[in-house]
Amino acid sequence: MYALYDRFTLTGQHHIRTWDRQGHSWAAFTNYRQPAAHGLYIPQPVLNLIIRGEKRIYDGLQVHHLRTGDVFLIPAGSVICSEILRPAEDFASINFFLPEMLQAAQHTGAGTGRQVAGTTLTISPSADWRQLTQALLQHFREDGAMPAYENMMDRLQHLLQKEPVAVRRAVAGKPSGGMQHMMARLHNGIHEVRLLEEVASLGNMSPATLKRRFRETYQCSPMQWIWGKRLQMSALLLRTSEQPIPEIAYSTGFEDLSHFYRQFRRCFGMTPARWRRAEI
Known part of the structure; x- marks a missing residue:
């Protein structure tokens, strides 16, 4: 991704x-x-x-x-x-x-x-x-x-x-060595991971260590960060492609359309359809 x-x-x-x-x-x-x-x-x-x-x-x-x-x-x-x-x-x-x-x-x-x-x-x-x-x-x-x-x-x-x-x-500022190793493996598969344990295994660390290091580096939890990166990619695709909204949601890692719509509106202050048309 x-x-x-x-x-x-x-x-x-x-x-x-x-x-x-x-x-x-x-x-x-x-x-x-x-x-x-x-x-x-x-x-x-x-x-x-x-x-x-x-x-x-x-x-x-x-x-x-x-x-x-x-x-x-x-x-x-x-x-x-x-x-x-x-x-x-x-x-x-x-x-x-x-x-x-x-x-x-x-x-x-x-x-x-x-x-x-x-x-x-x-x-x-x-x-x-x-x-x-x-x-x-x-x-x-x-x-x-x-x-x-x-x-x-x-x-x-x-x-x-x-x-x-x-x-x-x-x-x-930069991520720690362990975080850099994890990010090198995670960045192109953000849309695929589902569990915290999957992310932790990419960095060869425990879930507790991962949560602590993510909070130190990015000031949020690992899954909050991942959902944010999925949302920003969906926002980009809405502006730069003709893909239908459901297709964009699924391709960026959302499995539930209602969840996607709620999270997108919470993040960007408007619906995906309005975002696609807006001059921002």
């Missing part, structure tokens, strides 16, 4: 250019000329700079509507849906994978509060962020031009250190 996002290439992209270091991509400029939709598991933090166009990010109870100039942070351990909206000309963005060294630096500056994983955040697009975006665009437009990796990470670290504590905690 959700694909692993460990590289920048996704279906529907019209063009992509990446910057690579030691065989791994660390930044990319991408654009789309048609609408596109993706369900993604994000194992390491991603910083998203919106260059042109609009997109929606579905993150549990939140739907973020991003526009030109926005800066968006997706922490490690996030499971999201992304919808590129009807681009009049095209949609373009620059994305970074944030490395361990930068996460550790933000952890140092984030105080003693809990480091929250999986909580997406919109960062206010200050003049500093706009200057960075323009400089990066110039590099991407010039063949062969690539800033020094260490210099760019220093610049990102400097900008993030100036952000509120909540942003720095989100950069630093």
Whole structure:
């Protein structure tokens, strides 16, 4: 149901250019000329700079509507849906994978509060962020031009250190090793699991340990989290496909239509049919 996002290439992209270091991509400029939709598991933090166009990010109870100039942070351990909206000309963005060294630096500056994983955040697009975006665009437009990796990470670290504590905690936060192992196995089968014991077995832990670690990482129970991810996928499919509503409900893991309708309305404040038609 959700694909692993460990590289920048996704279906529907019209063009992509990446910057690579030691065989791994660390930044990319991408654009789309048609609408596109993706369900993604994000194992390491991603910083998203919106260059042109609009997109929606579905993150549990939140739907973020991003526009030109926005800066968006997706922490490690996030499971999201992304919808590129009807681009009049095209949609373009620059994305970074944030490395361990930068996460550790933000952890140092984030105080003693809990480091929250999986909580997406919109960062206010200050003049500093706009200057960075323009400089990066110039590099991407010039063949062969690539800033020094260490210099760019220093610049990102400097900008993030100036952000509120909540942003720095989100950069630093990540699931524990056991939770990461479980998520690597769970993300593409969220629609299939039925019992807490099934989820716990994916992480080789007891149900009690799983519940404790889920509460520490995502501030909710495992099954609450799973139902939320099923609902956000159904919300995406309602907007981006012509599938009948019952088919969407069953395909995302709901076995009882009345339960699906109740939960969807509780989550999004309207019926699935109205959500499909609404301009939000």
